[in-house]
Structure formats: C-alpha cells, structure tokens
Amino acid sequence: MVILRQDRRSFRFAVGAVAVWAAFSLAYILGPFGGDSPTWIANIGTLLGAWSVAVLAMLLWRAYAPDEVGRRVWLALFLGFLLWAIGDTVWAFYDLQPGGEVPYPSPADVAWVAGYPFLWAALWMRYRSMEARPGRRQWLALALIVPAGVVVFGYVLWPILTYSGYDRLIEQALDALYPVGEFILFTGAVLVAVAMHGGRLSFPWRIIALGIIVLSLADLVFAYATWNDLYVIEGTPNAITILADAPYMGAYAAIAVGEYVLGRLEGAF
Amino acid sequence: MLVFTDERGAVVLIEDELARALGFDDPDDAVGDPLAATLGLAAAEAEALLNEISASGGSRYRLAQLRNQRTGRSWWVMASGSAAVAEGRFIGADITLTPPAYTLSADYLSHRYNLRQLAELVRSRLRDGSGLVISEEKEKELGSYFAARMLALYVLVVRMAGRDLGATLEEKVRRLNRERGWSMEMRRGRVTFGEADLPPEAWREIAQVAHAYAISVTSKRIVARELAELDVNFSRTTVQRATLYGLRTDV
Numbered sequence: 070m071v072i073l074r075q076d077r078r079s080f081r082f083a084v085g086a087v088a089v090w091a092a093f094s095l096a097y098i099l100g101p102f103g104g105d106s107p108t109w110i111a112n113i114g115t116l117l118g119a120w121s122v123a124v125l126a127m128l129l130w131r132a133y134a135p136d137e138v139g140r141r142v143w144l145a146l147f148l149g150f151l152l153w154a155i156g157d158t159v160w161a162f163y164d165l166q167p168g169g170e171v172p173y174p175s176p177a178d179v180a181w182v183a184g185y186p187f188l189w190a191a192l193w194m195r196y197r198s199m200e201a202r203p204g205r206r207q208w209l210a211l212a213l214i215v216p217a218g219v220v221v222f223g224y225v226l227w228p229i230l231t232y233s234g235y236d237r238l239i240e241q242a243l244d245a246l247y248p249v250g251e252f253i254l255f256t257g258a259v260l261v262a263v264a265m266h267g268g269r270l271s272f273p274w275r276i277i278a279l280g281i282i283v284l285s286l287a288d289l290v291f292a293y294a295t296w297n298d299l300y301v302i303e304g305t306p307n308a309i310t311i312l313a314d315a316p317y318m319g320a321y322a323a324i325a326v327g328e329y330v331l332g333r334l335e336g337a338f
Numbered sequence: 339m340l341v342f343t344d345e346r347g348a349v350v351l352i353e354d355e356l357a358r359a360l361g362f363d364d365p366d367d368a369v370g371d372p373l374a375a376t377l378g379l380a381a382a383e384a385e386a387l388l389n390e391i392s393a394s395g396g397s398r399y400r401l402a403q404l405r406n407q408r409t410g411r412s413w414w415v416m417a418s419g420s421a422a423v424a425e426g427r428f429i430g431a432d433i434t435l436t437p438p439a440y441t442l443s444a445d446y447l448s449h450r451y452n453l454r455q456l457a458e459l460v461r462s463r464l465r466d467g468s469g470l471v472i473s474e475e476k477e478k479e480l481g482s483y484f485a486a487r488m489l490a491l492y493v494l495v496v497r498m499a500g501r502d503l504g505a506t507l508e509e510k511v512r513r514l515n516r517e518r519g520w521s522m523e524m525r526r527g528r529v530t531f532g533e534a535d536l537p538p539e540a541w542r543e544i545a546q547v548a549h550a551y552a553i554s555v556t557s558k559r560i561v562a563r564e565l566a567e568l569d570v571n572f573s574r575t576t577v578q579r580a581t582l583y584g585l586r587t588d589v
Contacts (some may be wrong), residue, residue, distance in 0.1 A: 336559050
C-alpha cells in the first residue's frame with residue numbers, strides 16, 4: 070500500500086481501475102439501458118480489462134533486457150493474457166449475437182486453454198528464478214493452498230469426473246481443465262507473492278495474485294452456475310450470474326493495477 | 339553512524355559501533371527489527387521520521403533520544419535521513435545519527451552519500467582485522483570495493499524482494515564457497531574473509547553470482563543504477579582495477 074501513497078501515478082491508476090470496474094459492475098447490475106444492456110456491459114467491461122492486462126504485460130516484457138529472466142517471465146505472461154483476451158473477444162462475439170447461443174466448446178475455449186501453459190510457465194519461471202528456500206511463510210501458504218485444492222477437487226472436479234451424462238469427452242475434459250488450470254495459477258501466484266514478502270516488489274505481486282485468485286473464484290462460480298443451469302446468458306442477470314461476471318471484470322482490473330505498479334517500480338512506465 | 343531500513347522501517351543494515359552502543363552483542367541481532375525497537379525510540383517518533391523521509395526524499399535534522407536496550411542508558415543524537423529509491427520509488431530509508439554538536443553537511447540528505455558511508459563502513463571492518471590477509475593497500479581497497487558491492491546488492495535485494503530472498507543470496511554465496519573451498523563468509527550482507535587468500539577467480543565468480551541473482555529478482559536497470567551510485571565512492575583506479583579483475587560484472 071505504501072507505494073500507492075508515494076507514487077501518484079500508481080495511485081491514480083489504481084483509483085481509475087477501481088472506479089471503472091465499479092461503474093461497469095453497477096451498470097451491469099442495474100441495467101440502465103434496457104433488456105440486453107447487462108450483456109453488453111459485462112462483455113465490454115471484460116474486454117477492456119482483458120486487453121489492458123495484455124497490453125501492460127507486453128509493455129513490461131519489452132522493458133526488460135533480452136537476457137533477463139524478467140523478460141522471459143513477462144513474455145510468457147503477455148502471451149497467456151493475450152490468448153485470454155482473444156478468448157474473451159471471441160466469447161463476446163458469440164454472446165452479443167441477437168439470440169445467439171455460445172457453442173461449447175467454441176474457438177474461445179481454444180484460446181483460453183492455450184493461454185494456461187504460458188501463464189503456468191511464467192509463474193514457474195518467476196518462482197524458480199528467486200530460488201526461494203522453503204520457510205515458515207511458504208509452509209503457511211501451502212497450508213492454505215492444500216485445503217483450497219481439496220475443496221476444488223471435492224466440490225468441482227470430482228462431480229465433473231464422475232458425471233456419466235456427458236455426450237462428448239471434450240466437454241468433460243474442458244470442464245475439468247478449467248478448475249485445474251485456475252488452481253495451478255492460484256498456487257503459483259501465491260507462492261511468488263509469499264517468496265517476496267517484506268520487499269518492495271511483494272505488493273504488486275500480491276495484487277496480481279489477488280487478481281488471479283478472484284479470477285479463479287469467478288470461474289469456479291461460472292462453472293458451478295452453468296453446471297446447474299443457473300447462469301443467465303441474456304437479459305437481467307441473477308445473483309449467481311453477477312457473482313461470476315462482476316468479479317471476473319474486477320480480477321482483470323486488479324491484475325492491471327499490479328502490472329502497472331510493478332512497471333513503475335521497475336522503471337518501465 | 340548509519341542505519342538502513344526497508345520501506346516498512348525494519349532494519350536492513352546497522353553500523354557495528356552503533357549496534358554495540360545500543361546493547362546488541364552481535365549487530366546482526368538488530369537486523370529485521372523495527373527501527374523504533376532497535377534505536378529505543380518512541381514508535382511515533384520513528385514513524386514520523388520514516389514518513390518524512392519517504393514523503394519528501396529526506397528529513398531535516400532532529401534531536402532523537404536513543405536507548406541502550408540492555409542497560410537502559412539513553413543519549414541524544416541528531417537524526418537525519420535520505421530515501422533510497424529504485425526507479426524513483428522509495429525502497430527504504432538511510433538514517434544517519436551523529437552527536438548533536440557535530441557539524442552536518444547537506445550531503446547527509448543524499449542516498450549517494452550514504453552509500454559512501456556504506457563503503458567506508460566496509461573499509462573500516464576490513465581495516466579492523468576481520469581476517470583479510472592481503473598485504474597491499476591497493477588490494478585492501480579492492481577487497482573493500484568487493485565487500486561494499488556485495489553489501490549493496492544484499493541491501494537492495496532485501497529492500498526490493500524481502501529478507502527471505504536476501505538470505506537466499508547469502509546461501510548461494512555460501513554454497514559456492516563450500517563447493518570451491520574458498521574461505522569467505524557472508525552474513526546479513528557482511529563479507530568476512532578467512533585465513534586463506536581468495537584467488538582472483540573467486541572474487542570474480544562470487545561477484546557474478548550475487549550480481550546475477552540480484553538481477554533475477556529485481557531488474558538489470560535497478561541493479562545497475564544502485565551499483566553506479568556505489569562506484570562513485572571509490573577512486574577511478576580502484577574501479578578500473580575492479581573491472582580488470584572482473585568484479586564489475588555489470589560492465
């Protein structure tokens with residue numbers, strides 16, 4: 070938090086990101102422009118967040134020298150976030166067609182799934198480059214991560230894996246892959262943030278980790294809602310749809326703030 | 339006398355003499371503690387000093403009462419400080435404590451000046467017989483340069499990435515020394531040399547390892563700037579000799 074007090078540009082960026090997210094979320098919930106407006110607002114808000122995160126990751130990647138670990142880390146993060154932004158764009162394209170159904174799987178899923186390995190690799194490279202020794206904080210983090218993994222496995226993954234009503238294996242595989250992918254990201258982001266505890270760089274990484282955690286939770290809510298046919302694709306969103314979509318936009322806003330603050334610390338912006 | 343903190347005000351480095359005056363047998367025992375607890379200041383007073391440094395880049399001279407944590411003896415000093423910055427961002431405070439009668443120059447408010455103090459601190463440690471067995475003055479200066487660089491890298495890593503990673507840096511150096519059979523120790527950033535002479539490749543390789551690690555957890559830009567600011571505190575000849583020996587792995 071100290072850096073937000075000391076660096077006006079970081080502070081302004083953070084306030085701006087929160088304000089934009091709050092405005093989109095409110096507009097999404099209240100739907101001030103009539104019937105389909107929540108769908109439009111959710112998609113525009115998500116695309117704004119997703120592309121901001123991808124562009125900031127690209128700027129960070131380019132700010133490092135070619136032989137730096139940071140360059141490889143941010144190249145991988147850029148490619149991962151770029152693929153996610155493409156996935157969100159394709160989803161929005163289908164979602165905004167009048168009366169259009171989003172196919173499953175769709176080309177959006179291809180982009181989202183392709184993004185995971187880059188993001189996993191980025192967090193792995195970042196963590197490995199620090200060569201952090203297992204300490205009390207690492208064990209504490211693992212003590213939080215393991216129960217979270219048990220919950221994800223027990224309440225999300227196991228029902229998917231044991232459900233016999235799937236028509237196509239690809240749907241079952243995708244349903245299982247998303248929570249697993251998010252959980253790996255969540256673990257990586259937490260470990261990176263914990264390793265840097267007490268240092269100046271820990272704050273932006275904590276914000277990025279927070280964004281990834283919120284993203285993971287939003288995806289889990291989405292998975293749960295679609296599994297139980299509760300997710301509203303068109304029209305006024307219900308509570309569970311809001312719980313999936315508003316945090317999804319907020320997660321991108323948090324990651325963008327983390328990237329910007331990190332860029333300011335590293336002298337990239 | 340000098341004390342460095344990280345952005346939260348935890349002590350990262352403290353001058354040996356000051357630590358002893360404050361009742362610490364081992365100066366390293368003070369590392370990691372809050373500034374107020376280490377110096378025996380009131381928490382509000384230490385916070386005000388740190389806030390002023392972080393907000394304005396430096397602090398005016400102020401009277402502060404230090405207290406020996408063991409005996410309870412207290413005495414007055416003039417405290418001033420400057421902000422250590424990386425790419426314009428505050429990463430810690432360099433605090434100078436001097437007797438009240440001492441004439442202070444404006445230099446006391448600059449991070450560069452405090453790096454000079456850091457270099458001087460390392461020189462005095464080596465002069466005071468911490469086991470450096472090298473006879474010539476030039477080599478002593480080179481040893482001071484090496485030790486100052488290692489300490490500056492350690493302080494930078496702790497300030498930017500936390501004490502755990504500072505410990506990792508030390509562990510890497512220790513491991514290298516063990517593998518190669520070199521007699522050098524690094525603890526809380528302080529380098530001490532053993533009985534046996536270090537071969538030239540040892541200095542080079544240790545410097546490379548520390549430099550590469552600092553870059554991998556921060557960035558080349560931040561490390562280069564910090565080391566450039568440290569270099570101005572050494573003579574051109576020393577810096578040239580250090581380059582020749584491969585100690586300046588960044589050039």
